[in-house]
Amino acid sequence: MKKVLIGGIGNILLGDDGVGxxxxxxxxxxxxxxxxxxxxxxxxxxxxxxxxxxxxDAVILIDSIDTDAAPGTxxxxxxxxxxxxxxxxRMDTHSPALVDTLLGADFFGIAPASVxxxxxxxxxxxxxxxxxxxxxxxxxxxxxxVLRELDRLDVGYVSREHPAELRIWWTTxxxxxxxxxxL
Amino acid sequence: xxKRITIDPITRIEGHLRIDVEVDNNAVSNAWASCxxxxxxxxxxxxxxxxxxxxxxQRFCGVCTTVHAxxxxxxxxxxxxxxxxxxxxxxxxxxxxxxxxxxxxxxFYQLSALDWxxxxxxxxxxxxxxxxxxxxxxxxxxxxxxxxxxAQDRVNAVASSGQxxxxxxxxxxxxxxxxxxxVNLLAFSHYVQALEYQRKALQVVGILGxxxxxxxxxxxxxxxxxxxxxxxxxxxxxxxxxxxxLLDDVVRFINEVYFVDVCAVAAMYPEWFKIGSGVRNYLAxxxxxxxxxxxxxxxxxxxxxxxxxxxxxxxxxxxDKEFRESVSEDVTHAYYQGGQPLHPWVGETEADFxxxxxxxxxxxxKAPRFKGEPMQVGPxxxxxxxxxxxxxLTRKYTxxxxxxxxxxxxxxxxxxxxxxxxxxxxxxxxxxxxxxELAQKHWQLLVDNISKGDYTVHNQxxxxxxxxxxxxxxxxPRGTLSHWVVIKDEKIKNYQAVVPSTWNxxxxxxxxxxxxxxxxxxxxxxxxxxxxxxxxRTVHSFDPCMACACHAFDPSGxxxxxxxxx
Numbered sequence: 001m002k003k004v005l006i007g008g009i010g011n012i013l014l015g016d017d018g019v020g021x022x023x024x025x026x027x028x029x030x031x032x033x034x035x036x037x038x039x040x041x042x043x044x045x046x047x048x049x050x051x052x053x054x055x056x057d058a059v060i061l062i063d064s065i066d067t068d069a070a071p072g073t074x075x076x077x078x079x080x081x082x083x084x085x086x087x088x089x090r091m092d093t094h095s096p097a098l099v100d101t102l103l104g105a106d107f108f109g110i111a112p113a114s115v116x117x118x119x120x121x122x123x124x125x126x127x128x129x130x131x132x133x134x135x136x137x138x139x140x141x142x143x144x145x146v147l148r149e150l151d152r153l154d155v156g157y158v159s160r161e162h163p164a165e166l167r168i169w170w171t172t173x174x175x176x177x178x179x180x181x182x183l
Numbered sequence: 184x185x186k187r188i189t190i191d192p193i194t195r196i197e198g199h200l201r202i203d204v205e206v207d208n209n210a211v212s213n214a215w216a217s218c219x220x221x222x223x224x225x226x227x228x229x230x231x232x233x234x235x236x237x238x239x240x241q242r243f244c245g246v247c248t249t250v251h252a253x254x255x256x257x258x259x260x261x262x263x264x265x266x267x268x269x270x271x272x273x274x275x276x277x278x279x280x281x282x283x284x285x286x287x288x289x290x291f292y293q294l295s296a297l298d299w300x301x302x303x304x305x306x307x308x309x310x311x312x313x314x315x316x317x318x319x320x321x322x323x324x325x326x327x328x329x330x331x332x333x334a335q336d337r338v339n340a341v342a343s344s345g346q347x348x349x350x351x352x353x354x355x356x357x358x359x360x361x362x363x364x365x366v367n368l369l370a371f372s373h374y375v376q377a378l379e380y381q382r383k384a385l386q387v388v389g390i391l392g393x394x395x396x397x398x399x400x401x402x403x404x405x406x407x408x409x410x411x412x413x414x415x416x417x418x419x420x421x422x423x424x425x426x427x428x429l430l431d432d433v434v435r436f437i438n439e440v441y442f443v444d445v446c447a448v449a450a451m452y453p454e455w456f457k458i459g460s461g462v463r464n465y466l467a468x469x470x471x472x473x474x475x476x477x478x479x480x481x482x483x484x485x486x487x488x489x490x491x492x493x494x495x496x497x498x499x500x501x502x503d504k505e506f507r508e509s510v511s512e513d514v515t516h517a518y519y520q521g522g523q524p525l526h527p528w529v530g531e532t533e534a535d536f537x538x539x540x541x542x543x544x545x546x547x548x549k550a551p552r553f554k555g556e557p558m559q560v561g562p563x564x565x566x567x568x569x570x571x572x573x574x575x576l577t578r579k580y581t582x583x584x585x586x587x588x589x590x591x592x593x594x595x596x597x598x599x600x601x602x603x604x605x606x607x608x609x610x611x612x613x614x615x616x617x618x619x620e621l622a623q624k625h626w627q628l629l630v631d632n633i634s635k636g637d638y639t640v641h642n643q644x645x646x647x648x649x650x651x652x653x654x655x656x657x658x659x660p661r662g663t664l665s666h667w668v669v670i671k672d673e674k675i676k677n678y679q680a681v682v683p684s685t686w687n688x689x690x691x692x693x694x695x696x697x698x699x700x701x702x703x704x705x706x707x708x709x710x711x712x713x714x715x716x717x718x719x720r721t722v723h724s725f726d727p728c729m730a731c732a733c734h735a736f737d738p739s740g741x742x743x744x745x746x747x748x749x
Binding site: 042 | 224226238245246293337341348350378385395397
């Protein structure tokens with residue numbers, strides 16, 4: 001049995017930064033996964049992310065990204081892409097630390113063999129609890145990338161006949177419906 | 184020749200800390216602390232149900248989720264004058280203590296120890312001599328030559344590969360690094376072990392809170408933990424026993440490793456008792472309530488002005504009248520609209536971004552003031568305020584720490600020397616030892632109360648039609664946290680969070696008074712201004728946390744310390 005973490009990262013209070021936690025809930029509502037797969041809303045972790053990714057065979061992270069691409073663009077990163085850039089001397093001791101987390105897990109010998117970051121270029125980080133249109137439009141592609149990675153890992157999943165309730169408690173019911181294109 | 188150094192570790196777009204210092208004759212002559220991203224999150228809460236506020240506030244930050252949840256329910260309970268059952272108080276206290284122990288361990292080892300410990304000296308260490316030294320300091324059973332050898336082997340592997348990985352950004356070989364190779368190895372081996380013990384502390388939070396990083400068991404008026412001694416799905420003897428075993432391990436690590444290491448590092452860098460003092464006004468609120476009406480506490484609060492420890496002013500309760508009435512936020516140098524300082528209940532959060540200008544606005548952090556003065560918050564404030572009041576537990580561990588530092592370093596240490604960079608580290612270790620003892624006490628209090636047959640965990644909130652105000656506080660790992668709520672018609676009318684790092688990272692106010700980070704950096708000597716390790720040591724001693732905002736991953740990676748000749 002492969003141990004896989006699918007983790008949504010981001011702050012649900014800051015617009016498109018909430019896409020990770022959002023996708024984690026979409027996945028749980030729509031699919032059933034093999035035993036050993038954990039789908040989690042990781043919020044905005046700092047170095048405690050080391051604990052979350054330790055003892056896993058594979059980790060799939062979903063997070064908003066800041067690049068020059070158009071909002072809603074989905075880009076994939078492997079570990080080598082992520083750790084290529086030094087994370088710098090840390091002034092704020094608790095800054096979120098994906099690079100440090102991956103390097104730390106390496107040092108402690110508990111790094112997962114496979115890491116994929118599914119990044120979604122954000123439209124807006126304004127304080128607020130909903131996603132922007134371009135990011136909403138990208139959700140199905142994000143989910144497809146996660147599933148493709150599971151296929152690659154030879155980990156099974158099935159689409160639920162009746163999708164479970166989507167518990168996006170931070171936004172209102174009407175918005176949930178309009179923000180989930182295929183529900 | 185004067186130089187301006189900007190330390191702006193931009194690798195992501197979250198709100199992080201930027202420090203600017205001017206350096207003249209190899210010492211800091213001026214300093215600015217700035218948070219680089221707007222929060223403005225409080226506005227989201229307006230119009231929502233006060234019973235739901237904690238779910239949102241615990242998303243302010245990824246590190247301190249629990250503390251914001253707790254301050255929020257306490258604020259609403261204060262507004263509604265709602266009592267909290269004893270079981271709920273004990274369970275909350277245990278969660279807060281376990282979170283703080285996790286946080287203090289991680290702060291010292293993973294986040295700041297490498298400011299003092301030179302990893303690249305470790306290959307020169309002798310594990311046998313290190314074990315001998317370690318055994319002389321502590322009874323910790325994992326101070327063995329095998330553990331030290333294993334830690335050294337890990338470093339050797341990294342050092343010889345040429346890929347320093349997680350250690351690629353240290354100021355290795357810096358002249359301010361002065362520990363012997365053996366002491367470096369000793370501390371580093373504990374850096375590796377610390378990862379295990381902070382995890383155990385977090386597991387306690389997870390068991391009681393149902394889940395981390397975001398606990399699920401809170402509710403306005405108590406907790407949602409079902410208590411049933413025999414049911415495996417409720418909190419029963421099995422869960423409580425599990426917690427006791429985890430806590431025992433964490434407590435031993437705190438007493439035999441963390442506390443000892445901080446004393447040893449302090450003894451070997453005694454000059455840092457004279458550096459980094461800054462703002463000598465201190466603030467802490469009472470915490471760990473022992474009754475359902477919040478009148479008796481395990482940890483004392485109060486304030487100290489101008490370093491006058493003997494003249495401490497105690498607070499009676501966690502929402503003391505003097506505290507409630509004396510807090511305001513000044514936005515003269517912060518990117519917000521507004522004139523006069525405002526009390527949090529009438530606080531506003533309207534952005535006015537101008538770009539960094541050291542003479543005008545330069546930070547997204549407001550300047551909180553107590554009676555118009557900047558205050559330092561955090562473990563040092565907590566320890567000095569407790570010590571000044573003769574609080575027995577604070578005295579016990581402060582005296583123990585001072586005795587240990589004196590014994591190891593052969594130096595004379597007085598409580599006054601705690602106004603310093605090392606004082607902040609020592610105070611955090613003292614507080615951790617106090618909390619470790621209190622963890623076991625509150626575990627016992629909970630078990631005893633349940634054993635009496637009291638299974639009550641919740642009181643139902645009752646709203647009146649009137650507009651009501653409340654403040655919820657918590658002495659969080661980084662200091663005094665306060666959430667301020669105004670409720671009308673069962674809805675939130677206004678909400679402001681005054682968080683520990685805004686007290687400490689505060690910019691200047693209308694009077695030009697520096698915030699604590701800024702003041703603490705003045706006169707700091709720098710051996711190599713282009714490698715400002717000494718600035719990091721002092722700023723890190725506050726345990727800064729600006730991770731209260733955004734988390735997007737920035738694949739480009741950017742640079743750090745920029746040096747400009749003025």
